[in-house]
Amino acid sequence: MSSQPIATCRGLAHRYGSTDALSGVDLDLPAGAVTALLGPNGAGKTTLIHLLLGLLPLRQGTIRLFGDRAPGANGARSRIGAMLQISGVQDNLTVRELVELFASFYPDPAEVADLVEECGLAGLEGRRFDRLSGGQKQRTLFALAAVGRPGLLVLDEPTTGLDPAARRRLWSAIEARRARGDAILLSTHFMEEADRLADRVVVLDGGRVLARGTPAEIRRRVPRDTIRVRSRLGAERLSALPGVVKVRDGSEGWTLLSGNGVATTRALLEADPDAAELEVRGADLETAFLALTGDAPTDDGVRPGCAVREDHPSLEERETA
Amino acid sequence: MNIAIRTLPGAWMQLIRAQFLNLSRTPAYTLPTLLFPVMFYAFFGLLMIPGRAQFLLCTFATFGVMGAALFSFGIAIAMERAQGWMRLLRAAPAPISGVVTGKFVAAMLFALAIVALMSVLAAGLGGVRLATGQWLALAGVLAAGTLPFCLLGMALGLWLSPSAAPAVINIVYLPLAFLSGLWVPASQFPAWLQAVAEWLPPYHLAELALHVTGTRAGDWVWSAAVLAAYSITFAAAVAFGWRRLDGIRK
Numbered sequence: 001m002s003s004q005p006i007a008t009c010r011g012l013a014h015r016y017g018s019t020d021a022l023s024g025v026d027l028d029l030p031a032g033a034v035t036a037l038l039g040p041n042g043a044g045k046t047t048l049i050h051l052l053l054g055l056l057p058l059r060q061g062t063i064r065l066f067g068d069r070a071p072g073a074n075g076a077r078s079r080i081g082a083m084l085q086i087s088g089v090q091d092n093l094t095v096r097e098l099v100e101l102f103a104s105f106y107p108d109p110a111e112v113a114d115l116v117e118e119c120g121l122a123g124l125e126g127r128r129f130d131r132l133s134g135g136q137k138q139r140t141l142f143a144l145a146a147v148g149r150p151g152l153l154v155l156d157e158p159t160t161g162l163d164p165a166a167r168r169r170l171w172s173a174i175e176a177r178r179a180r181g182d183a184i185l186l187s188t189h190f191m192e193e194a195d196r197l198a199d200r201v202v203v204l205d206g207g208r209v210l211a212r213g214t215p216a217e218i219r220r221r222v223p224r225d226t227i228r229v230r231s232r233l234g235a236e237r238l239s240a241l242p243g244v245v246k247v248r249d250g251s252e253g254w255t256l257l258s259g260n261g262v263a264t265t266r267a268l269l270e271a272d273p274d275a276a277e278l279e280v281r282g283a284d285l286e287t288a289f290l291a292l293t294g295d296a297p298t299d300d301g302v303r304p305g306c307a308v309r310e311d312h313p314s315l316e317e318r319e320t321a
Numbered sequence: 322m323n324i325a326i327r328t329l330p331g332a333w334m335q336l337i338r339a340q341f342l343n344l345s346r347t348p349a350y351t352l353p354t355l356l357f358p359v360m361f362y363a364f365f366g367l368l369m370i371p372g373r374a375q376f377l378l379c380t381f382a383t384f385g386v387m388g389a390a391l392f393s394f395g396i397a398i399a400m401e402r403a404q405g406w407m408r409l410l411r412a413a414p415a416p417i418s419g420v421v422t423g424k425f426v427a428a429m430l431f432a433l434a435i436v437a438l439m440s441v442l443a444a445g446l447g448g449v450r451l452a453t454g455q456w457l458a459l460a461g462v463l464a465a466g467t468l469p470f471c472l473l474g475m476a477l478g479l480w481l482s483p484s485a486a487p488a489v490i491n492i493v494y495l496p497l498a499f500l501s502g503l504w505v506p507a508s509q510f511p512a513w514l515q516a517v518a519e520w521l522p523p524y525h526l527a528e529l530a531l532h533v534t535g536t537r538a539g540d541w542v543w544s545a546a547v548l549a550a551y552s553i554t555f556a557a558a559v560a561f562g563w564r565r566l567d568g569i570r571k
Binding site for chain 1: 339401
């Protein structure tokens with residue numbers, strides 16, 4: 001991976017009326033790397049993307065693309081491909097007509113036949129966009145973003161609404177672009193997607209960067225394991241086990257959230273040697289994301305963010321400190 | 322060579338092609354745009370008001386090309402904004418000049434089709450006889466005369482929601498056509514209404530059409546100047562609406 005950033009953003013801020021959509025956001029997008037932008041709805045992801053693409057006026061902060069280009073400048077736009085969240089096209093044009101149209105905007109476009117093949121659209125060239133399936137539409141939009149052989153590919157929730165198979169096909173196309181050296185900014189709600197594709201993750205919430213790092217680093221920011229067990233110990237005793245931050249009773253036994261799964265498990269088995277159906281799961285990116293944003297309960301109803309954030313400041317907070 | 326300049330001609334041609342294909346595959350546009358004015362001309366210009374086929378050819382053709390321009394720009398742009406198409410084009414290095422030109426040329430092609438269909442009816446059923454140069458001049462004037470209406474449609478499309486656009490554009494289109502004397506000659510209006518008509522752009526486009534066909538020798542210079550002034554005004558409204566898009570999340 002090249003260390004030379006294709007895009008450099010410093011101190012980005014943007015307001016809609018009295019609402020701060022972004023506040024002091026820094027972002028680097030290196031070549032040959034996927035940078036995932038994570039955050040709940042309203043976190044500022046789309047605003048950041050629109051600033052980067054020159055679709056919104058840059059009022060505060062700086063953005064430099066490909067060295068010294070400003071967003072929206074022709075020299076920058078011709079090297080950027082974008083797949084936007086709401087990307088309606090003239091839907092009675094065919095796949096080929098759309099790809100040829102977008103190819104005409106760029107100085108050195110890809111061969112249409114090659115691109116159609118690469119994006120899994122072979123055989124669909126003559127089909128009108130409004131007669132494509134959801135996955136085929138998304139792949140066509142991806143092809144429109146990629147047709148100019150861009151150095152920077154901006155993908156705003158590209159796999160929303162796709163079935164797992166269609167999602168994986170699009171992932172493969174994104175991976176192929178990364179392998180060619182493109183810088184890719186991927187905004188997504190799917191943690192599995194970020195975990196698989198991202199070289200770096202930036203977590204946004206309320207317009208601010210909460211954390212940044214590799215997926216592994218983000219996971220480590222929330223050192224928490226989930227322990228499921230059937231035990232005769234009550235909630236009080238389980239809560240007192242080392243590392244436990246949350247205890248929840250459920251029909252399938254107890255669920256413990258622990259900052260130190262090993263110590264908790266060891267103490268649990270000492271206190272209750274008959275404990276059964278023990279399952280220990282490490283923190284995944286989704287757990288980390290939820291903990292960092294503190295915005296949504298887990299599937300077992302536990303809101304994990306509060307306790308963890310009190311004890312474990314985000315990477316951004318640590319960097320600031 | 323500048324990248325934008327190098328790719329411009331190809332992009333323009335592709336945008337013109339895409340706009341034309343898009344419109345021609347939209348029955349909600351093609352059927353009313355092509356058929357309504359031609360049907361109106363057949364009923365009113367040829368069957369119900371005999372003897373005025375040439376005069377009404379000019380006014381009903383003006384009515385037709387005006388609709389082709391207003392609807393192809395106004396409703397289409399309002400919908401494309403809402404769907405994100407305009408934003409996608411702005412994110413890509415699509416030349417905005419090509420986007421507008423593509424729509425303008427597509428509207429002109431539909432305008433020419435309307436004039437051609439009406440001309441066939443006028444010559445075949447209405448007994449209208451013009452010199453070849455006059456037929457060509459009629460088509461040329463009406464095709465070029467779509468410009469102020471394209472710009473008006475675009476200005477409206479940049480401001481209106483897709484649900485409001487059809488209603489508002491019809492509210493603009495139909496009264497403007499009537500008040501400009503395209504259905505009933507303005508000479509039959511009361512004096513005060515006639516004075517209003519003489520300041521409206523469709524009235525002056527019809528005057529140009531009447532002039533080039535030798536139907537009525539109006540002041541074509543004045544008519545052209547009024548249309549140019551309206552074009553500049555509407556272009557300013559387009560520029561203002563386009564800049565407004567930069568400040569909002571559309």
